[in-house]
Amino acid sequence: MSSTTVIELANDITNAFAEITRIGPSMLPLRQAGLDRFKRSGFPTTNEEDWRFTSLKPFTEIPFEIMTDSGEQLLDQAILDEIAFSQHDTDNLVFIDGHFSDQLSQISDQPEGVTVSNLASAFDIIDNKIGLLSGKDENPLIALNDAFFTDGAWIHIPANHSLSKPVHLVFLSTAKKDGQASHSRNLIIAESNAKGTIIESHISLGHAAASTNVVTESQLEDGSNLEHIKLQDQSPQSIHLASLHSNLGKEARYAFHSFALGAQLSRNNLRMNLAKPGIDCMLNGLYMTRGSQLADHHMIVNHAAPHCDSHEYFNGILYDQSRGVFHGRILVQPEAQKTDAKQTNKNLILSEEATVNTKPQLEIYADDVKCTHGATIGELDxxxxxxxxxxxxxxxxxxxxxxxxxxxxxxxxxxxxxxxxxxxxxxxxxxxxxxxxx
Amino acid sequence: MSANTDTIDEFVSSEYKYGFITDIESESLDPGLNEDVIKFISAKKNEPEWLLNWRLKAFRHFEKMENPEWAHVNYPPVNFQEISYYSAPKKKGDGPKSLDEVDPKLLETYEKLGVPLHERARLAGVAVDAVFDSESIGTTFKEDLAKAGVIFCSMSEAVQEHPELVKKYLGTVVPYTDNYYSALNSAVFSDGSFVYIPKGTRCPMELSTYFRINAANTGQFERTLIIAEESSHVSYLEGCTAPMRDENQLHAAVVELVALDNSEIKYSTVQNWYPGDEEGRGGIYNFVTKRGICKRNAKISWTQVETGSAITWKYPSVILQGDNSIGEFYSIALTNKAQQADTGTKMVHIGKNTRSTIISKGISAGKGQNSYRGLVQVGKKASKARNFSQCDSLLIGDKCGAHTFPYIEAKNSTARIEHEATTSKIGEDQIFYCNQRGLETQDAVNMIVNGFCKEVFRELPMEFAVEAQKLLDVSLEGSVG
Structure with missing residues (x-):
């Protein structure tokens, strides 16, 4: 990145920051800290190992403008009826350009004690929980999200409770101008033995080169069981940046499914911390790209306790000049004996010009483990x-x-x-x- | 587990048997790295001006570079000013004309290492170039090889006798700009082996170089260049040992292989530099750049057994430039005590129908950290490229680590790439099974490890395979998984 873009962006960002501070005054210290961190790091470049194959240029070269208002007034229920999963019996939390839409959302009777709401409405109760899991990550995009997030989902399932029906988080982008950015933040807490299914959809209604930067923190306590399905189907011009930070308790089960179908550039950072014994964690994903799309999944699974299983399965289908990037790192700490970890990345290249970069990595410091990984790249057999x-x-x-x-x-x-x-x-x-x- | 821990401790303390020092008068440069040192080395070797200029260019480039830190190894920074860049056994008069005139102490050293240099004592069929610190002290079977047209001599000699060949190929596969240590090596390399196989020739015997570091505070910077002309074939082996010392010594070599159309080069290494003690004191830093280039239908095969060195940092690579060329990499890396190894290969597919195979077996014991790092790259034009990689790790003991960092990059839809990796330990049930059939636990471990490494042993020339197998058995003495 040339130095001029840094200055220009910094101006954009400073202006935008003045506007954002209006939202949730109690968030100000977090925002300020995020901005300071971002000022020090700037945008990651391809010189950094974690970003070697994914250039953020499409994002950094457009202006930076946050969307302080949503395009809610332009939408009606009919639009919601057309999106995926709308025909299922789900509770919906709808966010338009990062802002909660009370009008389009629909929450039925979840069991007593279960919270399904937007984050901004609960800022006063949960401010000290935001950033607990993502705070140590040096990814500048998280710092940026800390500074600029507007709203997101807040789901809290108390001990021994279950969601009565799946919760569908719908993130709509109505951006019409290049560079319009929405930053969302989700917080999910499943207490011991809690259960639930969460769907997360990211859809754009416009065709601008707009960006979405979403950070999700999920805390799964002992014995909880969560299924989390993410569908990213944004317009082929948009930029989708996401990171998921999870901390799993004893015997927790977490299944995360990522479907990356849209966006010019999509990046999913997945950071799983298997902190207690007996966890079963599955990361499962499919990316299908065409044109000049790039889909990147970057995950670190940290086995910090014995007797945990983790499985990562990612398949990709690539057309045209599109690119698929996979970085999987399984880290087995010395105390994590009896780990069973498996990682596969399969790629189907269906055009002469598509590219795949894959790095399935194992880093193992314990001896009594079963770890395998595999990667394949090829055309149809x-x-x-x-x-x-x-x-x-x-x-x-x-x-x-x-x-x-x-x-x-x-x-x-x-x-x-x-x-x-x-x-x-x-x-x-x-x-x-x-x-x-x- | 406690019984296991005891035996593991025992194993960790097993001795390095090549750790002796030869007491010989040597001529060494004072420690330090500057242009004068380079000029001294160049003058000492009576080098032509182009080579000196090349060295100086490399040095100026080196000064602009930074020490790479991406490898999965930990060590205090190397102070390049504390190293002596030239040390050679003192010669009488003009130096020995033939092996008979070489200082008997040196011959004795090689005798002790199990590499007798007297031709009659050698197994027929292997020619040896013996490199002692910075100098080659002699090459065996030179005349026999010359009859076949094969040139096998030290690099210094090649610069004098065959400057046109050296000038044509030196630095073409590993340019001095390639990396930090290749730049350093290009500036200060002292000796190494040079091999030239003429067109259509099958080298009549195995060629071999034995590297020995003896002097303290020196670095060894050898440079090896092997050129296989069209339709030729050569098999080359190298072995290395060093004395036991408390300080670390640097070994930064560059090996370049050029395989022209239809030729084949087989390069085998048994690396047994002093690994340091269990606390990680002493031992060799082995930072080596090895790369080969394959023209049409050519084949390069790297086989390595890495049991020594405190830190190994080595990625023998093949550039598959010509259509239908083949690259192979077979590796066993054992890390024990406090050894750290970050090793693997790069297979760069450029030509059509190029094929590569990677078989890497990592064994970690004691507090050893073993990483496989590899790159398989398929370019746009490499249609029908094929790669198969398998990286297996075996863990013995609970303080060691095994890591895998493969990079796979494909830009062609007709390419087929497969990568597999597993990590496991020697199971109690496997040991039990062997015990039941009357095998001692130690024999069972050796057998399982040998079975684990079989695919690689099979690729080694026979004498070497036996030696490598013994070396692993010795290194694993007293270990129970």
Whole structure:
């Protein structure tokens, strides 16, 4: 990055900061600290190992403008009816350009004690919990989010309670101007033996090169069980930056599914801390890119306690000049004996110009562990196509069957039946309609 | 577990048997690194001006560079001013004309290391170049090789006798700008081996270099260059040892391989530098750059058994430039005591139908930290490139670590790349099974480790395979997983 962009951006950012401080005065110390951290680090560059294959240029080269108001007034319920999962019986928290929309949201009777609300309404109760899990991360985008977040979801499930129905977090972007940025912040706390399903959708209604920067912190206490499905389906011009920070307690189960279908540039940082014994953590993801899209998943799974299992499965399908980036790091601390960790990244390259960069890493300091990782990159298996053709399928049907199997591997891991079915259809229609299967 | 801990302790304290020092009068430069040192080395070797200029350019570049810190190893920064860059056994008069005139003390040293230099004492079929600190002290079977047209001599000799070849190829595979230690090596390299195999020739015997560090406070900076002309074949082995000392010594070598059309180079290493003690005192810092380039239909195969060195930092690589070329990497890296190894390979696929295989076996014991770091890169034009990588780690004891950092970059849709890695320990059930069948626990461990490493041993030339297997058995003495 040239020095001029830094100065220019800094001006943008300083102006924007003056405006943002109006939201949630109790957040000011956090915002100020975030801004200070960001001033010191600036945007990450490809010289940094964690950003080697993902240049933030599309983001840093556009102006920086925060959206202090939402485009809520322009929307009506009809729009919500068209988005994925809208036909399911879910509670919806709708955020437009990072601002909560009371009008479009819909919360039914969750059990007594369960909180499903927007974060800004609870600033006074929870301010000391924000940043507890993400605070130590040096990622400048988190500092930026600390400084500029407007709102987000606040979900609290007390001990031995369950969400009565899935909660759907809908993040809509209505940005019409390049550079408009929305920063959202989610906080999820599942106390011991709590259960629930959370869906997170990121959708853009406009076609501007706007950015979304979302930070989610999830604390899962002993014996809790959470399924978290994230669908990122933003416009191909937009920039999606996300990071998830989770801390898992004894025998907690967490299944996180990431579907990265949209955005010009998407980056998902996943930071899982397996702090107590007996945890089962699954990170499962599918990215499908075309044009000049780039989808990046960057995860660190820290095994800090014995007897934990972690599984990471990421499949990618790449067309055109698109790029897929995968960085998986399993860290097994000396005390984390009996760890069972598995990591796979499979990539299907379907054009001459697509690129894959994958780094599946293991860092192991304990001896009694079972750790494996694998990565593959290739085109559709010609032998498999031949096999199917020999059994009477035409080439197109054979290809489709193989692709369906490839995406199905990931989709099938979703435990919630109705959501799995819908995502299966969504992925499939996307492959059929938008990707050239011939 | 307590019984296991005892045996592991025992194993950690097993001795390094090549740790003796040869008491020989040597001629050393005072410690320090500057242009005068480089001019001294160059003058000492009576080098042509182009080579001196090249060294100086490398040095100026080195001064602008920073010590790389990305490797997964920990060590205090090296003070390059405390190292002596030249040390050689003192010669009488013009120096020995043949091996018979070499100082008997030196010959004895090699005898003790199990590398007799008297040709009659050698197993027929292996020619040896013996490098002692900064100088080559002799090369065996030179005449026999010359009959076949093969040039096998020390680098200093090659600069004098075959300057055109050296000038043409030196620095073409590993330019001095490549990395920090290759820049340093290009500036101060003292000796090394030079091999040239003419067109259509199959080298009649195995070639081998034995590196020995003897003098204190010196660094060894050797440079090896192997050129295989079209349709030729050569198999080259290297071995290394050093005395036991409390301070660390630096070994920063550069090895360049050039495999022209249809040729094949097989390069095997058994690295057994002094690893330091269990507290991490002493031992060699082994920071080596090894790379080969394959032209059409050529093949380069690296095989390494790394059991020594306090810190190993080494990535033998292959640039698969020509169509249908093949790169192979077979590695066993053992870290014990407080050893740290960050090793692996780079396979750069540029030509069509290029193939590469990576088999890496890491064994960590004691407080050893073992990392595999590798790159498989498939360029846009490398259609039908194929790679298979397998990196397995075996852990013995609960204070060691095993890490894997593979990088895979593909820009071609017809490429097929597969990477697999596993980490495991020697299971109690495996040991029990062997015990039941009458095998001692120690033998069982050796057997399991040998089985774990079999795929790599198979790639070593026979004499070396036996030696490497013994070396692993010795290093693992008293260990129970």
């Amino acid at each position: 010609k032998d498999a196509i031949f096999y199917l053709r020999a059994r009477g399928l035409d080439t197109k049907a054979a290809q489709q069957m193989l692709m369906h199997g490839f995406t199905g591997e990931i989709v099938d891991r979703i435990q919630h039946n109705a959501i799995r079915e819908e995502l299966n259809e969504l992925v499939w229609s996307r492959l059929e309609n938008e990707h050239n299967l011939n």
